[in-house]
Structures are given as C-alpha cells and as structure tokens.
Amino acid sequence: xxxxxxxxxRTVTTDIPARLDRLPWSRWHWTIVFGLGTVxxxxxxxxxxxxxxxxxxxxxxxxxxxxxxxxxxxxxxLYVAGACSGALFWGRLTDKWGRxxxxxxxxxxxxxxxxxTAIAFDTWWFFLxxxxxxxxxxxxxxxxxxxxxELIPKxxxxxxxxxxxxxxxxxxxxxxxxxxxALDTDIFAANVGWRLTFALGAVLALVIxxxxxxxxxxxxxxxxxxxxxxxxxxxxxIERKVTQENGEPLPRAEGEITIHQRRSVSFLEIGRTVFSxxxxxxxxxxxxxxxxxxxxxxxxxxxxxILTTFFDVPSGSTGYYFAVIALGNFCGPxxxxxxxxxxxxxxxISGTYLLSGLLLFGTAWLFDQGSLSxxxxxxxxxxxxxxxxxGASSAYLTVSEVFPMETRAMSIAFFxxxxxxxxxxxxxxxxxxxxxTGKVGDTVLAxxxxxxxxxxxxxxxxxxxxxxERRSLEDIATPLTAAEGKTxxxxxxxxDSTGSRTxxxxxxx
Numbered sequence: 001x002x003x004x005x006x007x008x009x010r011t012v013t014t015d016i017p018a019r020l021d022r023l024p025w026s027r028w029h030w031t032i033v034f035g036l037g038t039v040x041x042x043x044x045x046x047x048x049x050x051x052x053x054x055x056x057x058x059x060x061x062x063x064x065x066x067x068x069x070x071x072x073x074x075x076x077x078l079y080v081a082g083a084c085s086g087a088l089f090w091g092r093l094t095d096k097w098g099r100x101x102x103x104x105x106x107x108x109x110x111x112x113x114x115x116x117t118a119i120a121f122d123t124w125w126f127f128l129x130x131x132x133x134x135x136x137x138x139x140x141x142x143x144x145x146x147x148x149x150e151l152i153p154k155x156x157x158x159x160x161x162x163x164x165x166x167x168x169x170x171x172x173x174x175x176x177x178x179x180x181x182a183l184d185t186d187i188f189a190a191n192v193g194w195r196l197t198f199a200l201g202a203v204l205a206l207v208i209x210x211x212x213x214x215x216x217x218x219x220x221x222x223x224x225x226x227x228x229x230x231x232x233x234x235x236x237x238i239e240r241k242v243t244q245e246n247g248e249p250l251p252r253a254e255g256e257i258t259i260h261q262r263r264s265v266s267f268l269e270i271g272r273t274v275f276s277x278x279x280x281x282x283x284x285x286x287x288x289x290x291x292x293x294x295x296x297x298x299x300x301x302x303x304x305x306i307l308t309t310f311f312d313v314p315s316g317s318t319g320y321y322f323a324v325i326a327l328g329n330f331c332g333p334x335x336x337x338x339x340x341x342x343x344x345x346x347x348x349i350s351g352t353y354l355l356s357g358l359l360l361f362g363t364a365w366l367f368d369q370g371s372l373s374x375x376x377x378x379x380x381x382x383x384x385x386x387x388x389x390x391g392a393s394s395a396y397l398t399v400s401e402v403f404p405m406e407t408r409a410m411s412i413a414f415f416x417x418x419x420x421x422x423x424x425x426x427x428x429x430x431x432x433x434x435x436x437t438g439k440v441g442d443t444v445l446a447x448x449x450x451x452x453x454x455x456x457x458x459x460x461x462x463x464x465x466x467x468x469e470r471r472s473l474e475d476i477a478t479p480l481t482a483a484e485g486k487t488x489x490x491x492x493x494x495x496d497s498t499g500s501r502t503x504x505x506x507x508x509x
Contacts, residue, residue: 010261011483012228016219016235018253021154021472026242029160032151035211036144037164039107042201042208043137044171046114048322049179049201050075050130053194063191066123075130082134084417090139091413094146095406096264098225100217102409103143107212110136111205118198138420142413145400149408150218154472158345158397159337165393166333172326176319220405220473224481226261257474258483265406265480273407273480274414281402284464285411288395289419291353291457295360295388297427298450299325299381309438311374321378328382332389340394346465349398352391353458357451359384364447368440388454395419402466405479 023029050071058068066075086106094102113132120126145161152160178200182193216238219231243250275282307313307321332352340348363380366372372380396412403411434446468476 010226011258012223012261013256013258014223014228014231015253015256016223016228016231017257017472017474018255019235019239020151020219022251022253023153023238023242024246024250025153025156026245028238028241028245029152029156031211032148032215033160033164035208035215036103036148037160037167038208038211039110039137039140039144039205040165040168041171041174042110042204043140044168044173044326045175045178045197045201045204046079046133046137046171048172048175048326049182049197050079053179053182053197057194059190061190062194064120064123064126066126070123075127078127078131079134080420082131082136083138084134084421086135086138087141087413087417087420088138088410089135091142091410092267094139094143094409094413095270098217098221099143099147099150099409100215102139103147103215104209104212106136106139106143107205107209108136110140111202111209114198114205115202118195118202120195138413138416141396141416142409145396145412146221146409147215147218149397149400149473150220150405151216154470155341157401158340158394158469161397161400162333162337162340162390162393165396166330166337166389169326169329169389172329173323176323176326180319224259224261224405224479228261255472257479259479259481260483262481269480270407270410274403274411278403278477280464281466284402284460284466285395285399285415286418287457287460287464288349288353288391288398289415290422291357291454292388292392292395293419293422293427295356295384295450295454296392297431298360298446299385303381303435305435306377306443307374310440310443311377313374321374324378325381325385329385329389332386333393336387336390337393340390340397341469344467344469345394345398346461346467349391349394349465350458350462352387352394353454353461356384356386356388356391357454357458359387360447360451360454364444364451367447368444370440391454391458398465398468401468401473401476404477405473406481 053071057064057066057071086109090102090106110133113129113136117126117129117133120129145165148161148164149157175197178197182188182197184193187193188196216234217230219234222228222231222234239250303322303325304318307318313321336348336352359380363372363377363384366380367377396416399415400408400412430449431446434442437443466476474482
C-alpha cells in the first residue's frame with residue numbers, strides 16, 4: 001500500500017479489496033454468515049408470531065386490553081413504520097459511522113424492544129415497543145447487507161447474500177410452529193405463552209450479539225475513511241487464518257485502486273449519485289422491490305382467510321400450511337443461489353421474477369376454475385414462492401452491490417423502505433379487502449395484481465440488471481473517492497448507469 005498527501009485528505013493506493021475477493025471459502029467466512037445473517041431469522045419469527053397470536057392477545061385473560069384488529073392493524077403498521085424509519089435513520093449512520101458499530105447498535109435496539117414487548121401491560125406499551133422493534137430491524141438491513149457484501153469474496157457474494165436474506169423464512173417456519181405451542185392453553189396460560197415468544201426472540205438476539213463481537217469492521221469502509229492501517233491489520237489477520245486453515249499459500253491478489261480518503265459524503269451527493277448518476281440502476285431497484293412486495297402481499301395477506309373461507313380449514317391449523325410455504329420460500333434462495341454467481345444476475349433475476357409471476361397467474365386460473373384443494377393450493381403457493389423468494393432476495397443483493405461504496409447502506413435503506421412501505425401500507429389496504437370478501441373473483445384479482453407487477457419487474461430486470469456476478473464491488477460501481485485513472489476496474493463497468501463514470505472521476509477529495 002502506498003500513500004501520498006493530496007488536498008484535504010490522503011491519496012491511498014491499495015490492493016485490499018482484491019485481497020478480500022481472492023480469498024477461498026473458509027471457516028472465517030462462516031463466522032460472518034452466522035454472526036450477521038441469522039438476524040433475518042428473528043425478523044421472520046417476529047412477523048409470523050405476531051400475526052398468528054393476534055387471536056390469543058384479543059381474548060379475555062391475555063393480560064392486554066387489545067383487539068385482534070389492533071394487533072394485525074395498528075401494531076403491524078407501527079412495526080412497518082418503525083422498520084422504514086429505522087432503515088433510513090440507521091442507513092445514513094452506517095455509511096457515516098461504519099458497519100460494525102451500527103450492526104451492534106441496531107441489534108441491541110431490537111433486543112431491548114422485543115424484551116420489553118414481552119412485559120407489555122397496556123395497549124400503548126405494546127404499540128410503542130412494536131415500533132421500536134421494527135426500528136431496530138430496519139437498521140439491521142442496511143448495516144448487515146453492507147457488511148456482508150464487503151466481506152464476502154466476489155465468487156460467492158451472490159449465493160451467500162441470497163441464502164442470508166432467504167433465512168427470514170426459517171424464522172417464519174419457527175414462528176408458525178412456535179405460535180401453535182404458545183397458543184396451547186394446556187401448556188401455557190393465556191397471559192404467558194405469547195410473552196414467551198417475544199422473550200425467546202430477545203434470547204436469540206443476545207446469542208447473535210455475542211457472536212457478532214468477533215466480526216470485524218469492513219476494511220473497505222475503513223479505507224475510504226482514513227483508517228487504512230486498521231484495514232491492513234484486519235485483512236492480514238484474515239489472510240493468516242485462511243492460510244492456516246487451508247495449509248497452502250493464497251493466490252496473488254490482482255488489481256489495485258487509488259482513492260482520495262475523506263471522512264464523510266453529503267446526503268445531497270448520495271442522492272445525486274443514486275438517482276442521477278445511476279438512474280437506470282435506481283429504476284431497477286425500485287421495480288424489483290415493488291414487484292416482490294406486491295406478489296408477497298397478494299398471497300400472504302389473507303392466506304389464512306382463503307384457507308378458512310374457501311376450504312374450511314380450521315383457523316387453528318393454518319399455521320401448519322404457512323410453515324409449508326415458508327419452507328418453500330427458504331429452499332428457493334438456498335437451491336438457486338449458486339446460479340446467480342454462475343449463470344449470472346440478469347438471467348436469474350429476470351427469470352425468477354417472471355417464473356413466479358407466471359406461476360401465480362396459473363394458480364389464479366386454477367383457483368377460479370375450482371380445481372384446487374387446500375393442499376394443492378398450498379403446493380401451488382410453494383412453487384410460486386420458491387422462485388419469488390430467490391427473486392426477492394436478489395433485490396436486496398442488487399441494491400447492495402450496484403451503487404458506489406459510499407452510498408451502499410443508504411441505498412439499501414431507501415429501497416428497503418420503499419418495498420416495506422408498499423407491502424405494509426398498500427398491501428393490507430388492497431389485498432386484505434380483496435381476499436376478505438369471500439368472493440372467488442376478488443381473490444383471483446388479488447393474485448393477478450401481484451403476478452402482473454412481478455412480471456413487469458422481471459421485464460425491467462431483463463433490460464436493466466447489471467452483470468455483477470464474480471466482479472469486485474469496485475468494478476461494478478467505482479467508489480466516489482476513487483482517483484481518476486487510478487483503478488484497475490474495467491472502464492466500461494459503469495456503462496449501464498447514466499453518467500456515473502464522469503461523476504466518479506471529478507476530483508472528489
């Protein structure tokens with residue numbers, strides 16, 4: 001690494017990104033996966049448990065003066081509002097203060113809020129800490145996805161990111177099964193079982209917090225913030241661990257980048273970069289998040305009502321059906337993830353979106369014809385969500401890798417907030433009404449709306465998705481701090497943005 005003085009900051013030439021990208025997979029990388037990725041299990045657990053225990057919370061003797069509608073309505077909306085505002089608030093700080101500091105703080109916020117939800121004694125207390133639980137979880141998305149992409153080698157980045165984001169559905173499976181046990185008054189009193197589900201979330205968060213102590217700060221983030229000595233120590237330590245594990249020397253790192261170090265990037269510059277310099281990529285991110293949000297809401301908002309209304313499934317048994325479709329959701333990213341690194345992003349992103357949309361159109365037709373039972377409808381949902389889950393996870397992967405390093409966390413936060421707001425506000429207003437009427441035609445329309453938006457997003461991906469597979473993050477989107485002409489990145493790497501090469505080369509010091 002070489003350093004020279006330049007303007008208000010130092011100019012540093014480094015091969016640290018290339019050294020991280022050329023690492024073989026190791027136990028150290030598994031530590032990153034478990035330390036950072038398992039939080040999505042908590043998110044899935046939270047969302048599913050609250051929906052499933054709504055009926056118990058509204059019963060006399062639950063310990064809370066609350067109605068089922070308030071749990072699935074106001075409390076759910078506050079959780080969504082907390083997640084959206086938390087993503088934007090913590091996302092900005094993640095780019096400014098660093099990945100590690102924020103993924104520790106946001107998990108601590110979640111842990112405290114969900115623990116305090118468990119001891120709720122009044123409706124206002126329950127509402128407040130549902131909001132704060134979402135506030136912590138929303139911040140996790142920006143901090144975690146940023147750190148994962150910057151620490152995982154380029155050969156594995158796609159499959160790892162998909163698997164981690166897809167683990168949300170493991171939490172959903174656990175939440176469905178846990179709620180069945182928690183609602184059994186032969187095991188737990190009516191005012192105890194639901195509290196234990198939230199307490200369990202806090203315990204799991206504490207375990208994850210202890211594991212995260214061993215996850216380092218992103219060396220890429222340290223580099224651009226003038227802490228290159230610390231970045232060098234971290235990368236050297238990782239290299240020693242990987243070398244000792246494999247018993248052979250590491251391959252030579254290919255490529256260097258020269259950057260003008262700076263402490264911060266203004267909010268105005270972030271906005272201009274994402275929405276002007278990378279306008280096509282912003283349209284792509286918006287389309288992917290909106291498409292998956294509406295498809296999921298077309299199915300999940302009202303899945304229980306559909307089963308009970310049209311197939312006479314007892315309300316206490318819908319959790320088993322949800323566990324099945326949640327498992328299908330997890331299998332999609334798990335089994336298809338490798339193809340995003342080999343076949344490529346554009347083919348796989350557009351393919352999963354289009355396939356899931358077309359399959360949902362087929363499900364709507366079969367449902368309209370009266371050809372489905374509760375079991376076969378669930379099987380159809382599993383097929384749809386197998387592909388949709390991989391596509392939805394790839395939306396998070398896309399917005400975390402196609403924008404410059406300095407804007408990464410804020411970009412994730414912004415598009416996550418858009419998707420979450422669309423799903424948590426527009427979704428309930430539209431799909432709950434349609435699936436709750438008890439009319440076959442209305443439910444068919446709900447399916448068709450979700451399928452249409454998913455297919456449209458797939459077409460956008462076919463045109464605009466970036467060929468990011470097996471490429472370094474610096475090659476996909478040149479850092480704003482990069483010195484002109486001082487990077488080994490492909491000079492055409494930003495050709496699918498609008499003016500990004502010019503914007504990133506104008507003497508930012």
